[in-house]
Each structure stands twice: as C-alpha cells, then as structure tokens.
Amino acid sequence: MTWHLFRLLAGRPRPHLLLDALWTLLRVTILLTGLLLQAVFDHLATGSQDRGPIVLWAALLAVNEAARLVLWYGVVLSRVEPTYTYTVRSGLQDRVVGAVLRRPAATALRHPVGDVVSRLGGDADEVGVFAIWSASNVARLAIAGVAIAVMARVDAVATAGLVAVIAVVTVLGRLLNGPVGRRREASRAAAGEVSTVVGEAVGGFLALKAARAEGRMTERLRVASDRRRAAAVRDEALASAQESLFRVTTALGTGLVLLLVAGRMREGAFSVGDLALFVFYTQFIGEAVNALGMLLGRIRQAGVSLGRLGELAEGPGEVAVAALVHLDHAAPPAPGPPRREPLRSLSVSALTCLHPGTDRGVRGVDLSVRPGTLTVVTGPVGAGKTTLLRALLGVLPAGGEIRWNGEVVADPGAFMVPPRVAYLPQVPALFSGTLRENVRLGVECDDAEVLRVLELATLGPDLAAMPQGLDTVVGPRGARLSGGQARRVALARALLRDPELLVLDDVSNALDLDTERALWANLLATARTVLAVTHRAEVIAAADRVVRLEAGRVHGVVAPRRPNELSGPA
C-alpha cells in the first residue's frame, strides 16, 4: 500500500515540492536565529563596548523572525497547506465516487452507506493530512541534519551526546505508548459504565420511584463513579508522565551539553555563543527525532486508509491517481448525453439475473418492446418484476443480450440513459434541495418546463398548496413530502427527460385511484414508449402487450389491446 501512497503523491509533485521548499526555508530561519544568537553572545563575551554589531545582529534577528512568521502563518498554514491537503482529499473522494457511479447501481456499494461515507470522510482526510505532514517533516529532518552538522563542527562529542540522550528518551517515551493506550481504553470503558448508570437512572425514573429505589440507584452510580475515578486517575497520571518525558528531553540534553563542554568552556575553546546555539537547537532536534519516531507509523496509517478507499473502488490502483480536481473553477460538463435517435426496436433475449447466493431473480427472459406501445410486466410478489427492469437498465449486473435498434448493448448501465430511457424506481429517492432541483437533477430547462412535467405527474393541486412553489424545500431524502408526492416528483423527473422509453416500476404505489387514473391518462397521451410494472387491471387491459412473470420466468405474453380506453375520449 505504501507504493500506492507514494505513487499518489508523486503523481502531483508540484504542490508537494513547493511545500517542501517552503518548510525548508522556514526551518532555515530557525537555524539562522541560532546562529545570530551565537554571534550576539560571542560579541558580548568579548567585553567590547561597541554597540554597532549588536544593533546589526538585532536588526537581522528581527527580519529573520518576521520572515518566519509571514512564511509560516501567512503562507504555509493559511494558504498552501489547506489547498494541497484538500486537493489530495477531493481527488480521492472523486475517484471513489466515480468508480461507484460506473458500477451497476444496485450493487455499487460494497459496504453500508454510513461506512462508505465515513471512509470518504475519515480515510481521505488521513491521506490528505499525510501529504502535508510528510512535506513538513521531510524538511524538518533535513534541516535537523544541517543543525547537527553545524553543532558537530563546534563540538562533535557534545553533539553526539546530545543526539544520543534525545534518542534514548524519545524511545523510552514511545515505549509508554502501549500502556498509555491500554489505560485510556480502561478509562473509556469505566466512563461508559457511568453513562449507562446515568441513562438508567433517567430512563427508569418511574420504575425507580415505584420501587423506592432512588437511593439504591444513586449508590450504584457512586460505585460506578468511583471505579471510573480510579481508572481515569491512572490514565491521566501515565499520560502526564509521558508528556513530561518529552518535555524533560530538552533539559536533559542541555544539561548533558553543559557537562560535556564544561572543560573546553573553561579553556575558552567553547564560547558562550556556542552554548546559546546548542541550547537553542536542542529543542528543534528533539522535535525532529520525535517526528522520525512517528514516520513509519504515519506512513502505515495513511497506507491503510488508502487501502480502505481502494476497497470502495476497484482497488487502490484506481484511486491512487492524481486526478483532475475542480476546486478553483466549476467542473466542466461531461461529454453531452447521447444523440437522440428514435426507438425502432428493443429486444431482450435470455436475460438472467440472480441475486447472489439465492436462486431468486429472473432467468432466461425474452422480451421485445415496440415503439409507441405500452408494455406491462405483471406477476405475483417476488416474481422478479423489479429485477427484470433493473437488469434491463444495468442497475443490476445480468447475463443475456439486449439489442437497442438492433445494436447489441455492451454496458447497459452506461447505455440506458436519457434520451434513450428514463426510470421511476420502486422506491424513488429525492435529495435535499428544492422541488425544482429534484425534478431537473442537472437538466438545463426553464420553470415552465418543470411545471409542465409536474402537471403531467398530477402534482398540480399539491403544488398549488405549497406557498414556495418550485422553491419548496423537500427535506433530507424528500422527507417533507408524502410518499405519494415524492413518487410523483420522481416521475416528473423522468418525464422531463422526454425519453424514447419510459421505464416505470409501480406507479400506483401510494396513490389513490382517481389520481392514478389521471396519471395514466397523462402518461399514455404523452409518453413515446412505456415499459411498466403494474398490478392495476385497467392498465393491464389497456396494454399493447402484457408479460406475466412467475418465479423469475416468463409465464405467457398476451396482447389485450383495447386501445385508448384509459386515455379517455380522443
């Protein structure tokens, strides 16, 4: 997985290199501050009364500090890093979403939606943060190397001692990670116990009163709280010790340097300026050693996250690509929809689609739809009616052959789209947003057009009762509309696409008889060709062709053909 991680970052090298360069520059200013302090104290130690150099050093120090401040906060943290991390993040998210959209819709998600979304959030975040963390720490390690070289030139022994002390204490601190984690876990578990008891005290309010057990419940809470206190104090004590160990590293390093240079300092071979330099660099080197200790863990963690994202698509190779991002400009429209070509014939042969691990579904279905007709699919519950429509549209993966105007359809999911087809699923989905947005769903058109299809979908009276009209907000998943309203909005969405073939899965659901009659009349008067699942006898009677499914197989095709009975007097 590490390989994919590096491939992802290397695929878009410029922002990473820019960030590397900026962090390097930034840490060079830290080196410079140390060197300036060294110069100041060396000058002061001479006992010279000349203030000139001091003023110069101080001015340079001021410029250097200001430069770091601007670079760090004004450029890196506030601009470059957010842009880079979100570029990586959005790129990963887009690759995953793209892969999901390409697959047959009903089987596109291999994990529950909640899990997929949590990965798109958390795991993409992890990789995005790694991108900037790695840039910052590559520079940190490089400059720490330079700092060590500078110090070694002054006193190699003291430098070696300093680095050794820092390394040992850092390793000790990291050894505490295991116990710290275990105690944190115990503390959380104890906290969970307390929450449970509190929940029971509140939820069982009346039961406790009825048994006059208020005091006993309070006692129970006291016991759980005491247990939690013990666990929490142990947890906090160890965490504090670990933090303290990291803090004391600098002091121990400094003390060791003092010990090692004492002799040379007395002889004048190690100056006060050198000491100032050493003390100033100690903390910086401590941070670098700490980062080095975290490096492998961070790489592994980011690799795991990338792998989890890869599972949502066709593997990490598909997502670990520096894809085009559209963060500073609107995304360009995709190549337009296929050219409209009138439906001349649609034939399906030996269509088979079984639900994995069962023998339910449809098998060996032959079907043909002629232009300008109503074809009805009917049959008992569980006969495979919905599966047939889904297989035809590529919503479910299926075997067999589909021919559209004589041409074999290789990828139904990609081919069966407007203006060829439009679809009303059995359980249609609306999305947060307005009525207008839900009907259009990306189609460019004016409000008159939207109103026309809503009218056709018999939503006119409902719309008249909505003060906001097309701006009415439908709520999450359309929750503010009734079930029947949501179906008709989804139907209007399909009608707006004016498809050659309109595919409807059970329009009647949640509609009263009068509304449904009006709806069918509208559909038959306007739609070009309709393929519909329905139980309604009147609709079946009006169909040009009725396909009866039973247990996944075609059980007869009839042509009742009593034209125009539903569309009313012509």
Next chain:
Amino acid sequence: MTTPTAPTASADRPPPPRLALRYLAARRGALTALGALLLLSTAMAVVTPQLLRRFIDRAAESADTSSLASLAAAFMALAVLTELLLVAGDVLAARVAWSATNELRVDLTRHVLGLDLAFSERHSGGELIERIDGDVGKLANFFSRMFLLIVSNSLLLLGIGVALAVQDWRVGLCYAPLVVGAVLLLRRLVGGAVPASAEHRAATARLLGHLAERLGGLEDIGPNGARDHVRRGFWAHAARLLTAARGSAALGVRWPAAAQGLASFGLLLAVLVGALLLVSGQTTVGGAYVFVAYAGMLQMPLLHIAHQVHDLEEALAALGRVGELFAERGAVPDGPGRLRRTAARGMAVELAEVSFGYGDGAFALRGVSLRLAPGERLAVLGRTGAGKSTLTKLLFRLADPDAGRILFDGQDLRGLSVDSVRRQVGLVTQEVWIFHATVRENVAVFDPGVPDEDIRRALCEVGLGDWLERLPHGLDTVLGSGGVGHSAGEAQLLAFARVLIVDPGLVVLDEASSRLDPAGRRAFRAAAERLLAGRTAVVIAHQVEAARTADRILVLRDGEVLELGRREALLADPGSEFGRRWRAAEVTA
C-alpha cells in the same frame, strides 16, 4: 392580563462559581497540597535558568571544571525534579477533579430522582443525561486540566516576572503590562477563530451529507442520466469546503501567529536589554543570557492560558446549567407522619372531593369521591384524557390534589412522608423499565437485602418460573440492552414480581396489559389474580374487559365521575354506560 415572570427557581439558584466552590471546599487539604506543589514546581522552573547564568559566568571566570560540572548536574536534577513535581501535581489534580465531580454527579442524580413526575415529563431523557453526564464531565476536565493549567501557567508567568524584577526592576516593570496585554490579545484571537472553524466543520458535514444522500439514491441517478450532475455537485461542495477551510485557517492561525510573534518580540527585546545592561556594566554575560532563556519560556504559558480561559467560559456555562437543575424543586412535600397499615387484607382507600389540574386552568380530575374497603377491587374506565392516569399519580403520590383529600386507612396523605406512602402502593405501568442488570437486581430493584428465595418465589408466583429455569445464569443473568432479551409480556410479569417482593397494601395497575399479545394477556391475567389477591386494587384500563373481576366500577369522563358503583348494580341498571359497554363487549367476545 398576565405578564411573564421569571421562574421562581432562579431566585435560589447558586451562581456557578459558588456551586463549584462548594465541592472544592471539601477537598481543602488536597487543594492546599496541590497549591504547594505548583508553587514549588514553578519556583524551580524559574530558578533553573539562573543555574545557566551561573554556569556561564563561572566559565568566564575560569572556575574549576568540577564546580562547572556540579552546576550542570544541578541543572539536570532540577529539571527532572520540576517534571516530577508537575506529574505529581497532575495526579493530585486528577484525584481532586474526579472526586469532586463524582460527588457532584451523585448529588445531582439524587436530586433529579427526588423530583416529581411533572419534572421528568418536562425534560427529555437525553437532555437530563447530557446534564448529569455531559456537563458534569466537562467540569471534571475543568477541575483537573483547565484549572491546573491556568493556575500553574499564571504562576510561571508571575515567577518569570519576579525573576526579571529581581535582576533589574525596570525590566520587571515593562514585563507586566506586556504579558497581561498578550493574554488579553490571545484570548480574543482564540475566541475569534471559533465561528470560522464551526463553518469549516459545517461545510465538511454538508459535503459528506451530499454524498451520503446520493450514494443512497444511486438507482435514480444512473438511468436518469444524473451521474455527471452528481459529480459536479460534489465538486461544488468540495470547492466551498476549501473556501471554508482557507477561511478557517486564515482566522485560526491568528492566535498561534500572535503567540509566536510575541515570543519573537520577547526574544528581540531580551537580546537588546541584555546587551544594553551588559555594555553599561549592569549585568554579566550570564545575566544577559538569562533574559533570552526567559523569553523562550513565555510562549507556552501564554498559549495555554488563552486556550484554557476560552474553555473555562464553556465550563462555567455547563456549571450554570447544572445549577439550574439543582434549583428545580419537587411538588410533593413530606408530611411528619408515617403511613401504617392497620388491616392485613389491604388498605382502606378514600378520595374526598379530589380535584387536580396541571396548571393550565383546566381540571384533569374534578370532585372525585370514592371509598374502597380493604381488599376491594376497583376498575377505572374512560377514554384517553378522562383523568385515569392522573388518578394513578395521586394514589402513588407523584402529586398532591389541588383540592380535597386522599386517605389511606383513614390517614390524609398530606400528613405522611412520601416514602411511607409509596411503600404501601405497588404501581405497575404499561411500560416496564428493565435495568441493564441481573435478574436478581431487576426484581429486587437493587435492594441487596432481599433473599434469593424470595426472588425465586415471586418469579414463580407470577409465572416466570420456567423462564428463570431457561436463563443461562439463573438469577445472575444480565438483562437489558446487551444482555438477554425478553418479551414485553415477560417484562410485565417481572414488574409484578417487583411488587410481590414489596408486599404493598394497595396495587395500582395502570393500563398494564395494553401492549401485550393474546398469549401474553392470558399469562398476565393469571399472574394479576395472584398479585391482587388479599390487597386493595385499582385497575385502570380503557378496555371494559378489565372490569371482569372488579367489585366496584368507576367510569370517568373529562375528569369527572360519570358512574360509580358496585359492578352488579351497574350491570343491572339499563341506563348505565358501563353496562352498555359491557354488553357490547360480551357480544363481540
């Protein structure tokens, strides 16, 4: 005309700091020790750079190596000791914090459990849990981390100031306003970043919400040609998120930038002041260096204080909410007497002209009078809102009547302790709360004094003997969420067993069987017979079937008595509403 008035509760609500002090005062000893630890560790942290100074000055005087080495060793020892003291302080603070908040949480829970039903109906369970668990939890953090960090860092800043003033009083004089100004500035900047970071989080949530909805509606998207639309929507959200992230970063870097700037400014000042004093012969090289060392120590305490002050404000708000809860008062005051049962065969119950309302001007019960001899059984019938449940509340003394009196065995409930009244009333409601605890604890409701034999006998008597046999660990089997499952009927029978254990003089069944299936109802009826035998009973139901075994019938309508009488008498009366409904039910049965 009514004018809105502040709730009287606010009058005796203690201000948040005083509430906190009440719990801290009990830990005066530990707090004193903590204060001493903090003072000592701060003093040591401030003294440590002075060792550096001495080291530098001695080296300049070419003192012997061993005295330099001992200074270096002292420097390390002091640093390690300081850290040890800080860790000890952390541990002590954690103990104080957890014991104080544990006490607060237990007190708060006891207080809430002592409030009346009206209170629990006003506040959702989630809200109360958030107060008792969430808000009090924030306080633990406040007592341990925030409090410690604010105090120790303030002490450190103060200590550095004192050290500077000792070295040169003019430097000390300049230092004070700089530090105070810095803290105020940082506090403002920390607070200023909050709305932008909230917007950043909201933009993240919107992006993920967009994806979640579309991923849940894939079947609509593909065949309707909206794949590209979904991706463009995603990019629009992603672009807005980046804008929000940049905005949040731009505001969010202000406080660390300011802290870093202050530190840089301090360093520059230290270099200049040190050089100036040195050149004019007022300090040594070591003395000049100490200024730089102290300047390097300023940044962390400044940042900590700015952050913790922000968190402190939130903790005080939490404390305020806890105080509000403490100010809630129950409506049922204890009387001086204790209820004593005079007859073995249940209690005599009398209602005399009882009226009760929920404060909205309307009566839930009005002028209800009735008498039950010991061992008599009353069925209360009526539609939803007729006042049946209010009657339950009054009998269980979850509230007192606004007018009229309720007497058990001739004693007015108002003159009795609430606890002694409830001791004699076995209440079984429609919803049974099963605790996440063992069967034993569930039946005895956490009373460890109930012998296992009694619990087994009670379970057998209500028909749960076979059920108990089948449990994997008998009485030790854990029920409730995550434990062994149970049906609604079994829960109801378990509630009967709870009542049997207590052996009260009056049993009130409030719609107890209404959620059971037919099989559950048969078991319920058999168990109810055993439970009610030898006790006065009030059975409340909206189904007439409940009156099957009742001696007396009360029919309520809109809070008033529509009919009250012996069952046979009402059945014989052709004009009786109860009789009419009884016959209608018989016909359909």
